[in-house]
Amino acid sequence: MKASLDGSNQSGEKMAAMDELPLVLVHALPPFEISFKGRLQSRFQLIDSLDSTFAPHVSVLLCVGPSPVSSDTLRHLPSLQCIVGSSAGVDHIDLAECRRRGITVTNAGPSFCEDGADFAIGLLIDVLRRISAADRYVRAGLWPMKGDYPLGSKLGGKRVGIVGLGNIGSEIAKRLVAFGCRIAYNSRNKKSSVSFPYYANICNLAANSDILIICCALTKETHHLINKDVMTALGKEGVIINVGRGALINEKELVQCLEQGQIRGAGLDVFENEPDVPKELFELENVVLSPHKAIATPESFASLQELIVGNLEAFFSNKPLLSPVNLE
Numbered sequence: 001m002k003a004s005l006d007g008s009n010q011s012g013e014k015m016a017a018m019d020e021l022p023l024v025l026v027h028a029l030p031p032f033e034i035s036f037k038g039r040l041q042s043r044f045q046l047i048d049s050l051d052s053t054f055a056p057h058v059s060v061l062l063c064v065g066p067s068p069v070s071s072d073t074l075r076h077l078p079s080l081q082c083i084v085g086s087s088a089g090v091d092h093i094d095l096a097e098c099r100r101r102g103i104t105v106t107n108a109g110p111s112f113c114e115d116g117a118d119f120a121i122g123l124l125i126d127v128l129r130r131i132s133a134a135d136r137y138v139r140a141g142l143w144p145m146k147g148d149y150p151l152g153s154k155l156g157g158k159r160v161g162i163v164g165l166g167n168i169g170s171e172i173a174k175r176l177v178a179f180g181c182r183i184a185y186n187s188r189n190k191k192s193s194v195s196f197p198y199y200a201n202i203c204n205l206a207a208n209s210d211i212l213i214i215c216c217a218l219t220k221e222t223h224h225l226i227n228k229d230v231m232t233a234l235g236k237e238g239v240i241i242n243v244g245r246g247a248l249i250n251e252k253e254l255v256q257c258l259e260q261g262q263i264r265g266a267g268l269d270v271f272e273n274e275p276d277v278p279k280e281l282f283e284l285e286n287v288v289l290s291p292h293k294a295i296a297t298p299e300s301f302a303s304l305q306e307l308i309v310g311n312l313e314a315f316f317s318n319k320p321l322l323s324p325v326n327l328e
């Protein structure tokens with residue numbers, strides 16, 4: 001039997017040749033770019049349904065975008081050994097079940113880290129220097145009427161606490177060092193590869209930072225990691241940037257802290273209930289909002305395609321995967 005993503009039937013010789021290609025099940029929510037699909041189809045036999053008679057034999061699942069991979073999905077795939085992911089975050093995949101079954105998972109970290117880091121710095125400079133707010137001021141014709149716009153503050157010299165020093169966090173640190181910032185970080189474990197001060201306790205990191213940049217993985221342990229206590233520790237002049245996942249921050253408490261001036265501002269690319277954004281944020285001049293696009297550029301997507309093909313080829317030729325996720 002032939003499996004086809006576009007439902008077309010293939011027959012005869014071509015079918016026989018394709019049947020020798022390694023099987024990859026594609027689990028895709030967003031439309032799958034057609035040229036990339038063609039490229040994959042020249043090397044792999046793609047199937048697109050858990051109900052396919054092929055599913056019990058599939059060893060690799062290509063998970064496109066944030067398509068949920070639950071334990072129920074995994075139950076349909078008894079031979080699964082590897083999930084090739086196409087996002088930096090893998091909170092849509094049941095990692096506990098993967099760990100239990102010894103399924104390895106890859107992510108898009110290496111392809112997305114530079115653009116994600118650039119965007120985090122963009123949000124940060126925007127919040128500090130009020131670029132978007134100044135743009136609104138000029139467009140509204142307020143400059144001639146109200147005169148000079150209030151000063152923003154300098155990035156250089158600030159103490160920045162990075163929450164999650166993975167692919168994106170490390171690139172953010174690199175950029176901020178060049179800006180003359182002082183870096184400290186929180187992560188699951190202290191890293192021997194960097195000399196930045198490590199804070200195991202997030203409130204202590206906040207108390208010693210002017211800015212918190214959130215870019216860690218969303219897990220049970222990090223859900224609502226940034227709460228009112230952390231924001232209070234950060235203080236009234238503090239700024240929060242979130243390019244990780246919305247639920248890393250208690251959004252209700254963030255809105256209250258912003259409204260009541262308990263922190264100075266925020267730059268947010270992610271939200272708890274996307275695409276819904278708390279309406280209170282629309283009224284606040286000290287907040288910069290973005291629709292979960294930090295990592296997205298044509299260049300990062302081109303790099304992702306190479307990474308996906310590289311991971312699939314590595315898997316089928318028993319070589320080390322290019323971007324394995326640490327499931328410990």
Ligand SMILES: O=CC(=O)O
Nearest residue numbers: 086087088089295
């Ligand atoms: O948010 C984007 C990603 O996880 O790739």
